[in-house]
Amino acid sequence: MTPSKNGLPFWxxxxxxxxxxxxxxxxxxxxxxxxxxxxxxxxxxxxxxxTTNSFVIGPVEIFDGEQFSTAxxxxxxxxxxxxxxSAQNPAPNKPLVNTNGQTLLPGLIxxxxxxxxxxxxxxxxxxxxxxxxxxxxxxxxxAAKPLRSETSQSNQADLWSAGILATAPKGHGTEYGMQxxxxxxxEQALEFVKARKAEGSDYLKIVYQSAKAPRRxxxxxxxxxxxxLVNAAHAEQMLAVVHIQDQQSALDAARAGADGLVHGFFExxxxxxxxTELKNRDIFVIPTMAVHEAMSRHxxxxxxLLNDSRIALDAVSRSNxxxxxxxxxxxxxxxxxxMANTAAMQQHxxxxxAGTDAPNPGTAHGISLSVELLLLQxxxxxxxxxxxxxxxLPATEFSLPERGFIKIGMRADLLLVENGHDLLTLTRPxxxxxxxxxxxxxxxxxASTAKALTLGTLADFSQSEMPTQGLxxxxxxxEMMHGSSVAKLTWHSDGYVxxxxxxxxxxxxxxxxVSYLPGASFEQGANFQxxxxxxxxxxxxxxxxxxxxxxxxxxxxxxxxxxxTQIQLMIFTNGSMxxxxxxxxxxxxxxxxSLKLSELSQTDTSQINMILWSAKxxxxxxxxxxxxxxxx
Amino acid sequence: MNSPLHQQVTExxxxxxxxxxxxxxxxxxxxxxxxALSLFRTPGFVIPSLIFxxxxxxxxxxxxxxxxxxxxxxxxxxxxxxMGPALFNFGVNVANERTQGWLAMKQIAPAPVSAYIFGKIxxxxxxxxxxxxxxxxxxxxxxxxxxxxxxxxxxxxxxxLGTVPFCLFGLWLxxxxxxxxxxxxxxxxxxxxxxxxxxxxxxxxxxxxxxxFAWALPSYHFSQLAYQVVGVKATATSWPHLLAILxxxxxxxxxxxxxxxxxxxxxQ
Numbered sequence: 001m002t003p004s005k006n007g008l009p010f011w012x013x014x015x016x017x018x019x020x021x022x023x024x025x026x027x028x029x030x031x032x033x034x035x036x037x038x039x040x041x042x043x044x045x046x047x048x049x050x051t052t053n054s055f056v057i058g059p060v061e062i063f064d065g066e067q068f069s070t071a072x073x074x075x076x077x078x079x080x081x082x083x084x085x086s087a088q089n090p091a092p093n094k095p096l097v098n099t100n101g102q103t104l105l106p107g108l109i110x111x112x113x114x115x116x117x118x119x120x121x122x123x124x125x126x127x128x129x130x131x132x133x134x135x136x137x138x139x140x141x142x143a144a145k146p147l148r149s150e151t152s153q154s155n156q157a158d159l160w161s162a163g164i165l166a167t168a169p170k171g172h173g174t175e176y177g178m179q180x181x182x183x184x185x186x187e188q189a190l191e192f193v194k195a196r197k198a199e200g201s202d203y204l205k206i207v208y209q210s211a212k213a214p215r216r217x218x219x220x221x222x223x224x225x226x227x228x229l230v231n232a233a234h235a236e237q238m239l240a241v242v243h244i245q246d247q248q249s250a251l252d253a254a255r256a257g258a259d260g261l262v263h264g265f266f267e268x269x270x271x272x273x274x275x276t277e278l279k280n281r282d283i284f285v286i287p288t289m290a291v292h293e294a295m296s297r298h299x300x301x302x303x304x305l306l307n308d309s310r311i312a313l314d315a316v317s318r319s320n321x322x323x324x325x326x327x328x329x330x331x332x333x334x335x336x337x338x339m340a341n342t343a344a345m346q347q348h349x350x351x352x353x354a355g356t357d358a359p360n361p362g363t364a365h366g367i368s369l370s371v372e373l374l375l376l377q378x379x380x381x382x383x384x385x386x387x388x389x390x391x392x393l394p395a396t397e398f399s400l401p402e403r404g405f406i407k408i409g410m411r412a413d414l415l416l417v418e419n420g421h422d423l424l425t426l427t428r429p430x431x432x433x434x435x436x437x438x439x440x441x442x443x444x445x446x447a448s449t450a451k452a453l454t455l456g457t458l459a460d461f462s463q464s465e466m467p468t469q470g471l472x473x474x475x476x477x478x479e480m481m482h483g484s485s486v487a488k489l490t491w492h493s494d495g496y497v498x499x500x501x502x503x504x505x506x507x508x509x510x511x512x513x514v515s516y517l518p519g520a521s522f523e524q525g526a527n528f529q530x531x532x533x534x535x536x537x538x539x540x541x542x543x544x545x546x547x548x549x550x551x552x553x554x555x556x557x558x559x560x561x562x563x564x565t566q567i568q569l570m571i572f573t574n575g576s577m578x579x580x581x582x583x584x585x586x587x588x589x590x591x592x593x594s595l596k597l598s599e600l601s602q603t604d605t606s607q608i609n610m611i612l613w614s615a616k617x618x619x620x621x622x623x624x625x626x627x628x629x630x631x632x
Numbered sequence: 633m634n635s636p637l638h639q640q641v642t643e644x645x646x647x648x649x650x651x652x653x654x655x656x657x658x659x660x661x662x663x664x665x666x667x668a669l670s671l672f673r674t675p676g677f678v679i680p681s682l683i684f685x686x687x688x689x690x691x692x693x694x695x696x697x698x699x700x701x702x703x704x705x706x707x708x709x710x711x712x713x714x715m716g717p718a719l720f721n722f723g724v725n726v727a728n729e730r731t732q733g734w735l736a737m738k739q740i741a742p743a744p745v746s747a748y749i750f751g752k753i754x755x756x757x758x759x760x761x762x763x764x765x766x767x768x769x770x771x772x773x774x775x776x777x778x779x780x781x782x783x784x785x786x787x788x789x790x791x792x793l794g795t796v797p798f799c800l801f802g803l804w805l806x807x808x809x810x811x812x813x814x815x816x817x818x819x820x821x822x823x824x825x826x827x828x829x830x831x832x833x834x835x836x837x838x839x840x841x842x843x844x845f846a847w848a849l850p851s852y853h854f855s856q857l858a859y860q861v862v863g864v865k866a867t868a869t870s871w872p873h874l875l876a877i878l879x880x881x882x883x884x885x886x887x888x889x890x891x892x893x894x895x896x897x898x899x900q
Contacts, residue, residue: 024765025785031778 047097053080053151053412053436056089057097060104063420065392065405067384072101077412080151080436085408102430103420105387106406107157107413109394110369111286112262112355116140117523117574119358119365120156122317124439126366127415127429130403132355132394133161134243134262135173138199145200151411153437158413160398162205162241163196166229168219172207172243175218175509179480183221186228193232203239203398204229205262210248214267227256239398241286250274260284260397262355264345266292266338275348284397286355287342289375294362295325297335300371301362304424311427315604316574317364323578323602324362343380352376353397354390361578370426383421412436450519450574450607452527458534458628459516465491467628470518470526476612477501477512485512492624498541500622503615511568513614514625525574525609528597531630534611535594538586540565541622563588566616567623571600574607583616586623594631659743663751664758670725671755677720681759685713686766688832694774702775704834707858710767710791712831714760715851718798719805719822720815721756726806727814730895739896753799760795764788779862786861794854797877800884801850807891825851850880 047057058074062085076084076091084090107129113119115133123131133141144159167173169182183192193204206229209220221229226242233240234257241260242253246267253261254277261278264287278285293300301321305311313321346352354376356368363371373386381389395404402411414433418425432439459467467473475487487501499514518526528534540563564587570579580602584593597605611628615621651659672678686709693705729735738748768784771777779787802818809817826832828842829851835843846852853873860870 021761024768025781025788028768028781028784029772029778030780 047095047416047431047433047438049095050153050438052095053153053433054078055095055097055436056091057099057104057414057416058089060099060102060416061420062406063103063105063384063387063391064407065106065395066388068103068420075104075406075414077414077433077436080412081402082406082408082410082412085406097431099416103417103425104406105415105417105420106391106395106404106410107415107432107434108369108390108426109354109400109404110356110358110366110372110390111353111394111398112288113358113365114360115144115159115161120144120159122365123157124155124366124432124434125312125429126369127417127426127432128157128366128369129413129415129432129434130158130160130395130400132398133159134205134241134355134357135165136161136163138163138201141202142200151435154434155439156434158403160202160400161200162203163199163201165205165207165243166192166196166221167207168221168225171219171221172209172217183225183229185222186224189225189228189232190235193229193236193238197236197238201238203241203259204233205241205243206230206253206258207243208249208253209245210252212248213246214248215246223252223256226252230256230258247271247274251277254278254281254283257281258283260286260353262286263288263357264292264338264341266296266334266341269337270341270344275344275350278345278350279348284351284353284393285345286353287338287345287376288355288357288372289338289342289379290363290368290372291357291360292338293335293371293375294323294360295328296330296338297332298324298362300375304371304374305367305427308427311367313364313367315606317367319573319602319604320359320364321362321368339379342376346379346381346385351393351397352381352385352389353394354386367427370423373423373426377423383423386423387420450525450527452530453518453630455531455630455632458518458630460495460627461491461497461625462495465489465497467516467518470516471520471522473497473514473516473628475499475501475513476515476614477503478510483510485510487512487514489514496537496624496626498622498624499613500541500620501615502620503618505618510618511570511612511614512621513567513612515610515612516628517610518608522609523574525607527606528608528630529606531632532598533594533596533631534629535592535631536613536628537590537592537624537626538567538584538613539590539624540586540588541624542588565621565623568614568616569595570610570612570614571603571608572610572612573603573605574609578602579612584613590624590626592627659747660750660754663743663747664754665751667751668755668758671717671721671759677717677724681713681717681720682763682766684716685709685763686770688712689767689770690774693771702771702777703779703862704859706767706771706775706777707787707862708831708855710764710787711794711829711851711855711858712826713763713767714791714795715798715826715831715854716822717759717763718756718795719802719818721752721759722799722802723805723809723818724814725752726803727809728811730807731811735895749803752803753796756795756799757792760792761788764791783862787858790858790861794857794877797850797854797881797884800881800888804884804888804891807888807895825849828852829855831855847876850877853877853880 054077056074056076059072062069062073071087074086074089075082089096108127109130110123110128111132112134113131115131115136141159141161141163147154148158164180165173166183169184174180196204206226207220208226209216230240239259241262242258243262244250244253244265245263246265247270250261250265251274254274260283264285305313305321342352354369354372356363356372358365358368369390373390376386376389377383391404403413412433412435415429416431417429429440453469457468458470459473465473475489477483477485477487479486484504484506485502487499490498492498501512503510503512564585567584567586569582569584572579580600582595613625689705689709693702739745805818806814829846829849831851835846853876856873857870
C-alpha cells in the first residue's frame, strides 16, 4: 500500500466511486409484484404444513363468529374439526402453528356469488371457505354438494347454491347464455320449485321487479307469481330469497314473505314502510355493497386493493376489479343512497349479510369480500358486525352446518390475519385452513395451465377448417341463448373459410359468426404471450365464390351503396364474463387486420379462451376469414 | 516518479518511453482527470448536456406522458443524453485543441497519444454516468419508473458502452473540422441524428421513408439495443443492431486514423 501525496491510498477514490455507484443502483426502485405466479409475496406464511389436519394453533386472538376473545388462546384441530380451545397448549405433542397474537377467524362466507370456472379455488385463496351461489348450472351444484361433508384436503371453497333462478321469459338471468326454464304464472310455481329441489337447489332465488318500479329494463314475473313462488318454496322447506333492485320491489318481496333480499338498492332512500316490514317479518338483507360501489362510485378497489403491492392479485382478478359498468352511466352520488340505506337497516336491527355478487364487473372472487366488509364498515357497521355478516349470520340464516363459528365441533375452516380489528388485513391472509389443511404456500405456484401458443400460424385453413394450433374453428350464434341468429361455415379448397348466416337483433346480446378456440379446451384457454400481436385476413365474400349464399344475400351483406361492412371482434379471457370488443371494417378484398396484445386492456393474454368474429349489422352476412397468426 | 527511466530508455521503441504498468495507469488516470477537469470548467458544455435530456424527459415522459411511456422514454432520452457529451467532447474539443496546437503538443510529449484519446473517452464516460444517474433519479422519483435492479444496471451498461461509437464519430469530426465550424457542424449532426433515429418521438410515427433511413443511423441501432434491455417496443432480435454498431465503429476508427495521419502529415 503506497500512500500518494496527500497520504490517502491510491485505490480509495476508485473504490469509493464504485461503492457510490453500487449504492445508487441498489436504491433505484424495483417493480411491484404483478401476479402471484412470479414469487410468493407473503412475508409470513404461518403453518404451511399441509400434510396433516390435526394441529394446534396459538396463542391467537379469536373472533368466534360473534365477538373477539378477551385473551389469547390455543385452538386444537383434530382430523379437520375444532376439538379444544384453551388458554394453554392443550396438546403439546401435536404440531404447533406458533403465532403471537394474530387473529383467527372462522373461514369467511360470501353470501352472494356466481360460481363457475375456477371460482371456488379463487375464493379459498382469500379465506372465503364457503360461498352461497345465487345462480349457476345444476351440474356445478351437483358436483360441489358431496364435498361439503368431506374433511379431505381441498383447495376449494364449499358451495351452497340456488341452482337455476326463477325468472320470467327473457327476464334477468336469461341473458347469460344458459338455456333455463322460466316461469310465466303462479300456477306453475309449485312444479317449478319441485324441479329445482330435484336438481339439488339448496334454496330458491327469485328475480322480481315490481310493475311500479321506476326503471324496467327486462321482463319480470308478476306479484302473484312472486307470492306463489315464496309459498311453494316454504312448502318444500326451502328458503326463498329475492333479487330486487328498487324500493317498491323490495316492499313487494317483503310482503310476499320472502326470507331474504339478495341485493340492496340505491335508486332511492329507504323508507320507514320498508324498514318496518323487514324488521317485523325478520327478513335478512344481502346489500351487495361491492358490486353497487363498482357500478357507481368505483373507487374502493383502487383505494384498498389495486395499489397495494402486498396483496396477491393475479391478472384476471386485477382486470376484473378495474372494470366497471360504465355503459350504464350510473352517477357516483347514487352510492350515497346505498350507504344511507345500509346504515338505516343496521340501525333498525335488520340482519345484514356480506355478499359481493362476484364475478360481476368490478368484483373478483375471494378478495372482494374484504372490500364488502370494508364498505359495510364505511356505511356504519362496527368491525364485529361486519365480521358477523360474513361468518355467523350467513351460517345461521342459511343453516350451514359446522361453519361460521370457532367453536368445538366446528369444521376447521379458518382464516389467520395479522389483526382482525383492522379489516384491511383481511386482504392479506397469513394462512387459510380448509378442512384443517393449510391452504396457502402449499402449492408450487398458481401458474396458468393454459398452453403457450408458438409464433406463426394459428389457422391457415389450407387443408380444412381445423386450426393448426388450438381446439377448433366453428360457427357460433346466439341460437344457444334463445336468439334467432344463424351462422354456418364453409371451407373452401383454396384455403379459407367462409362464414355466412343471418344476424337478428331480437336477443339481448346478438351475435353470429365464427369462433376460434385457441386452447385445448374452452376453459383452459391459451397463452398468447409468445407473440405481441394477433393478425388475420378478412373480406366480404365474393359472389362467385359463394355456393350457399344467394346473390341477394351478398348484396344485403354490403350495406347500401358501400362495399364495406363491419365485424364485431370479441376476445374472451379466463374468469371474466365480458369479452373485450373491437370493431373492424372489411371490404371485398382480402385485408390483413392486426391486433396488438398490449392494447388489450381487459384481457389476460396468458389465458385467452376464445376469439369470436361476429357480423355487426343485422341481416344476412357472408365474410371470409384466413391466416390467423400470432406475430412478433 | 522515481523509476529508473534512463536505464530503460534504450529498450523502448522509438518515441514511446518505457513505463511500468503502475506508471501507465497513473498516466492514464492523470489524463482522464485533467480532461474531465477541463470539461467541467466549460459551463457551456456542462449545462446543456445535463439539462436537455432531463428536461426532455420531464416534459415528454412525466408532464405530458400518458403513462406506459415512461420506461420507453427513459431509454430514448438516455441514449440522447449520452450521445451529446461523446460527440461534443470529441468533435468540438478535439477540433479546438488541434487548432490551438495542443494536439501537436501531446504528440511530441513523452506520453502515448492513445493516453490523450483514453482520457477523453474516460471523461465522456464519466459524464455519461452523471447523466444516467440524473435521468434514472428523475425517472424513479417523478416518472414512477420501476425496473428490476439488473435491468437498471443493464440499461446503464448499454448507455455507457453505447457512447463509444459516438466518441469515435466525434473524434473523426474533431480531426477533420476546423475549430470554428465544429460546434455548428456537430449540432447539425447530433440533433437530426437523434430525431431521425427515433430518440425524440417514436420511430413508427415518422414517415415510412424516414423509418427506412433510420437504419443508416447509429442512433437508431443504439436506441433499439436500449429498448431491448428494458423490454419495450423492441424489434425482434438485437444482433443486426449490434452488428450495425460494430460496423459503424470500424468505419469510424478507419476514418479517424486516416484523418489523424493527414493532420500529422500536414504539420510535418
